[in-house]
Amino acid sequence: MSPHRRVTGLLLPHVTESETFPSLPSWVRWTPPVLTGVALAADLPTPGEWSGDVLLALSAMTAACVYPPALVVLMAVLNSAAGLLLLLATHLGADGGHAVIDYCALLVLAWASIPVCWLRLSLYRRLHGAQQAAEYAQRAVLPPVRSWLDHTWIAVRYEAASRAAAVGGDLYAAEATPYGVRLLIGDVRGKGPDAIPAVAALVGSFREAAHHTETLPLLARHLDEAVARYIRDLASVRGGAGSPDEQFITAAVAEIPAGGGEVRLLSRGHCPAYLATGEGVRPWEPADAGLPLGLGDLDPGPWEYETRSFVPGDLLLLCTDGLLESRDAHGAFFSPEDGLRASWRQGPPTVVETLAALVHRHAGGSLADDLALIAATVHPTGPLPPTSTVVGGGAV
Numbered sequence: 001m002s003p004h005r006r007v008t009g010l011l012l013p014h015v016t017e018s019e020t021f022p023s024l025p026s027w028v029r030w031t032p033p034v035l036t037g038v039a040l041a042a043d044l045p046t047p048g049e050w051s052g053d054v055l056l057a058l059s060a061m062t063a064a065c066v067y068p069p070a071l072v073v074l075m076a077v078l079n080s081a082a083g084l085l086l087l088l089a090t091h092l093g094a095d096g097g098h099a100v101i102d103y104c105a106l107l108v109l110a111w112a113s114i115p116v117c118w119l120r121l122s123l124y125r126r127l128h129g130a131q132q133a134a135e136y137a138q139r140a141v142l143p144p145v146r147s148w149l150d151h152t153w154i155a156v157r158y159e160a161a162s163r164a165a166a167v168g169g170d171l172y173a174a175e176a177t178p179y180g181v182r183l184l185i186g187d188v189r190g191k192g193p194d195a196i197p198a199v200a201a202l203v204g205s206f207r208e209a210a211h212h213t214e215t216l217p218l219l220a221r222h223l224d225e226a227v228a229r230y231i232r233d234l235a236s237v238r239g240g241a242g243s244p245d246e247q248f249i250t251a252a253v254a255e256i257p258a259g260g261g262e263v264r265l266l267s268r269g270h271c272p273a274y275l276a277t278g279e280g281v282r283p284w285e286p287a288d289a290g291l292p293l294g295l296g297d298l299d300p301g302p303w304e305y306e307t308r309s310f311v312p313g314d315l316l317l318l319c320t321d322g323l324l325e326s327r328d329a330h331g332a333f334f335s336p337e338d339g340l341r342a343s344w345r346q347g348p349p350t351v352v353e354t355l356a357a358l359v360h361r362h363a364g365g366s367l368a369d370d371l372a373l374i375a376a377t378v379h380p381t382g383p384l385p386p387t388s389t390v391v392g393g394g395a396v
Helices: 031-043 052-068 069-095 097-141 193-209 216-237 337-346 348-362
Strands: 152-160 170-177 180-188 249-256 261-268 272-276 279-283 306-310 314-317 371-378
Touching: 031 052, 031 069, 052 069, 069 097, 097 193, 097 261, 152 170, 152 348, 170 193, 170 371, 180 193, 180 314, 180 371, 193 216, 193 249, 216 249, 216 261, 249 314, 249 337, 249 371, 261 272, 272 306, 272 337, 279 337, 314 337, 314 348, 337 348, 348 371
Parallel strands: none
Antiparallel strands: 152 371, 170 180, 180 249, 249 261, 261 306, 272 279, 272 314, 314 371
């Protein structure tokens, strides 16, 4: 349990330029001189039978892929000298003019390794710049969430299924408002980078409206209008391509009044939440889940929330279908209840980390859909003092 965590959510580690260059195992770094040594050891005792020029050229090109420029120049000099030694000692007498041509080819390849090295470093620097830009954009789309909002202790876990971006089609947000702590979790139809603009539109609208909208139904209506407006704008940009009904966001909004006592939940087509209390762990699937956000015109209402008891120490889990619809090798869906029973008393950070580990194990290590988890509990004494800093799993 880590009650000291101050921030949770999509908190990406800052990538320095030195970290952009891949860390290579030691045997890879020893490969160029080893190839040079093998070429000399195999060629010198066998004059005319076997040429080590191929290994010398391979040594130079390998150096271009793993060494900084100074070492690449050093290996070019070393391989050129080794090739000259082989030429004078064995090749010239055995093969004459062909040996000279082979040596000239070796020189070209050995010294061509230097511009290849500079090209590699240039590409790495471009990659570093792109990683920084993506990091800032992803922080703007899903800002980190404070782990303590008043007396509510929160932890978030987020993983995008697409390796092209750290943000996918799932979303989360949490705000301390005059009406209590309000939580949002959602799932955009579709996944990957194409869903990011819709995520940004909904999260931005929630972070503003949560502070000024008195009830959850009014807040949900406001979010529905924001999503519908985004869909209309998207259709106009695309020239009317695609039906608006094909674009929507399933979402759930929860509200924990100051001090706890109860928790309110309003679902718009979203998967069930889970409550862990002294009486056990049970799913919370509203009687009327409603239509997803963006389709509010088809559901005039009334939109209503449901209420459950939520005393200090109880835990609420909001999730996306990336958790519940994850399948194992036999096609069985993942159930979070056993993981919740084992971890909910240890606090929200342990819950989200435990469930993330279990669903990865269930799915064989690779998730087919985006995953978002929010765990929240009310602590009677409020935030506990920090004792250390933890990095990893989306928390610091």
